[in-house]
Amino acid sequence: MSKEPDPLPLTxxxxxxxxxxxxxxxxxxxxMYREQPLIRHALATVQARAQEVLISANRSLEAYQSLGHRIxxxxxxxxxxxxxxxxxxxDAMHTEWLACVPVDCPALPADLLDRLWQSRxxxxxxxxxxxxxxxxxxxxxxxxxxxxxxxxxxxxxxxVRGWMQNIPHNLLRLTPEELHNINRPEDLx
Numbered sequence: 001m002s003k004e005p006d007p008l009p010l011t012x013x014x015x016x017x018x019x020x021x022x023x024x025x026x027x028x029x030x031x032m033y034r035e036q037p038l039i040r041h042a043l044a045t046v047q048a049r050a051q052e053v054l055i056s057a058n059r060s061l062e063a064y065q066s067l068g069h070r071i072x073x074x075x076x077x078x079x080x081x082x083x084x085x086x087x088x089x090x091d092a093m094h095t096e097w098l099a100c101v102p103v104d105c106p107a108l109p110a111d112l113l114d115r116l117w118q119s120r121x122x123x124x125x126x127x128x129x130x131x132x133x134x135x136x137x138x139x140x141x142x143x144x145x146x147x148x149x150x151x152x153x154x155x156x157x158x159x160v161r162g163w164m165q166n167i168p169h170n171l172l173r174l175t176p177e178e179l180h181n182i183n184r185p186e187d188l189x
Contacts, residue, residue, distance in 0.1 A: 010097035012050035013089035041106035056085030125169035
C-alpha cells in the first residue's frame, strides 16, 4: 500500500468571499456543479497537499465552518475583491507560502499545488495562465509579499493583475479547460 505524500510547506486559501453579482448575488461556493457544491471541488484540489486550508468567506459562515477548515473574513467591508482575501490569507497563514484558488474554478488539476510549488524557482510569486493570458487568482505567494499587497490596497487599488504585474513571477501553464470558471448560471450546466 502506497503512503500518501507529506503535505507541502504551504497554506491553501480558497477564495469564496465574492459578491456573486453575475450569479444574482448567490454565494458561488454553494452552487451545485456536477452534483457537488463548488466549494467541494475546490477542497478536493487543495486539501490533500496543503498543511492547512483557509476559506475566505464573507457570508454563509456557518455553512463554511461546517467543512472543518478555518474561515477568514476580509478586513474591509463591502466585497472589495480577491486581493482582500489574499491579504487576510497572508495574515492568517502559519507557513511561508500561500496557494490561492478561486471557489469558481472546479476543473483545476488535482496536482495543482505540486505544480505551483515546483514552478516557483527563485520567485516569490507563481501565477497560473494559458495562451490567452493569466488567471492571477490561481497563484502561489510568498509571505514576504504581504506588505506590498497591503500598501497596494491602502492606495485604493483593487486589481489583482495590477498588483502582480510589477512583481517578478513565474508562470504555471494550465489549459483553458482547467482554468474555466463559473461566472454565469449557464456555466453550471
